[in-house]
Amino acid sequence: MEQRKNRGSECLPATLGNKSRTMDKQHLLQEFYRGSVRALSRLISLVENDPSGSLDLLSNLNPSKKAAVVGITGPPGSGKSTLINAMVNTLLGEGKRVAVVAVDPSSPFHGGALLGDRIRMQSHFTHPDVYIRSLASRGSLGGLTGTSIEVVDVLKAFGFDYILIETVGVGQSEVEIASLADTTLVVLVPEAGDEIQALKSGLMEIADLFIVNKSDREGARELAIVLQRMLHDRPPSAWQIPVIQTIATGNEQIGEIFAQIRFHQEAVSGLKRPFLLASRAWQLIASDRMRQVNKDELLKQVEAAAAHDDFNLYKFVKKYSGR
Numbered sequence: 001m002e003q004r005k006n007r008g009s010e011c012l013p014a015t016l017g018n019k020s021r022t023m024d025k026q027h028l029l030q031e032f033y034r035g036s037v038r039a040l041s042r043l044i045s046l047v048e049n050d051p052s053g054s055l056d057l058l059s060n061l062n063p064s065k066k067a068a069v070v071g072i073t074g075p076p077g078s079g080k081s082t083l084i085n086a087m088v089n090t091l092l093g094e095g096k097r098v099a100v101v102a103v104d105p106s107s108p109f110h111g112g113a114l115l116g117d118r119i120r121m122q123s124h125f126t127h128p129d130v131y132i133r134s135l136a137s138r139g140s141l142g143g144l145t146g147t148s149i150e151v152v153d154v155l156k157a158f159g160f161d162y163i164l165i166e167t168v169g170v171g172q173s174e175v176e177i178a179s180l181a182d183t184t185l186v187v188l189v190p191e192a193g194d195e196i197q198a199l200k201s202g203l204m205e206i207a208d209l210f211i212v213n214k215s216d217r218e219g220a221r222e223l224a225i226v227l228q229r230m231l232h233d234r235p236p237s238a239w240q241i242p243v244i245q246t247i248a249t250g251n252e253q254i255g256e257i258f259a260q261i262r263f264h265q266e267a268v269s270g271l272k273r274p275f276l277l278a279s280r281a282w283q284l285i286a287s288d289r290m291r292q293v294n295k296d297e298l299l300k301q302v303e304a305a306a307a308h309d310d311f312n313l314y315k316f317v318k319k320y321s322g323r
């Protein structure tokens with residue numbers, strides 16, 4: 001692949017000049033399909049900064065069906081980045097091409113985490129078969145950006161074998177990642193007292209694989225047993241969620257993770273894919289419709305309407321949405 005110089009999250013010009021815009025876009029796509037990482041970065045920036053303006057570009061992409069999209073989620077500090085680092089090493093050893101998407105946690109709790117990731121991933125930054133990109137989470141705590149579906153499709157079209165996406169598992173983000181990833185890994189650690197509670201409310205629903213990381217620490221085996229019991233109580237389904245004990249810092253059980261990811265993709269690809277696609281379609285349609293709503297304009301209209309004593313929000317919304 002030519003020009004494989006990794007640029008991480010470097011922002012290239014977000015919009016193309018007005019001058020021969022169409023030509024530029026065609027040229028950009030040509031370069032993209034020639035394997036230019038610069039074109040890839042530029043296309044991602046375009047999609048991130050102007051999603052509606054890049055719809056025609058996106059509809060000209062041919063997302064590769066071979067890419068495996070793997071979501072890695074879990075509480076802060078559970079070892080997601082370390083695990084991804086170890087996974088990337090394994091994949092490179094197999095001659096695979098990998099994209100890593102880190103959702104840049106802008107929350108004060110996780111500030112600086114990305115810097116740590118950079119240092120850890122340093123050896124991969126210059127590797128020709130690895131592309132690392134961070135996406136700003138734009139306020140949604142650890143969650144995915146509105147454009148992450150599009151960004152992942154761009155990466156698929158570029159021809160990566162694996163796309164690994166890290167998000168911090170708080171609130172909605174884990175649900176979002178499940179609608180994006182073919183296989184979702186939920187990473188827990190032995191000290192996971194609170195997370196066990198969270199499992200009931202979210203993580204349990206989205207996990208395709210449970211990882212008990214930091215298994216060099218006390219309590220790992222016990223946590224794995226608790227998880228297995230919880231899973232045992234669930235109604236039987238086509239996929240039995242495995243629990244894997246790993247030590248990411250020592251590269252332990254990384255091979256087992258990949259074995260299970262492959263099993264999972266074979267077992268549920270036919271079953272889960274229509275749901276994933278429908279869920280992505282729903283999100284794209286929803287965000288496209290919301291783009292038509294101008295918040296400032298909405299505020300003005302609400303202000304004007306609310307001045308009347310008989311203001312009713314639901315009637316207002318009905319009129320506004322034309323129903």
Ligand SMILES: Nc1nc2c(ncn2[C@@H]2O[C@H](COP(=O)(O)OP(=O)(O)OP(=O)(O)O)[C@@H](O)[C@H]2O)c(=O)[nH]1
Binds near residue numbers: 216249250
């Ligand atoms: N003992 C031990 N420490 C680990 C293991 N895996 C990761 N760590 C350490 O745990 C710390 C956090 O690891 P990260 O990979 O940054 O965790 P993360 O989940 O990506 O963290 P955030 O991105 O901040 O949510 C680091 O100091 C790692 O070296 C492990 O298997 N055993």
Ligand SMILES: [Mg+2]
Binds near residue numbers: 081113
């Ligand atoms: Mg991390």
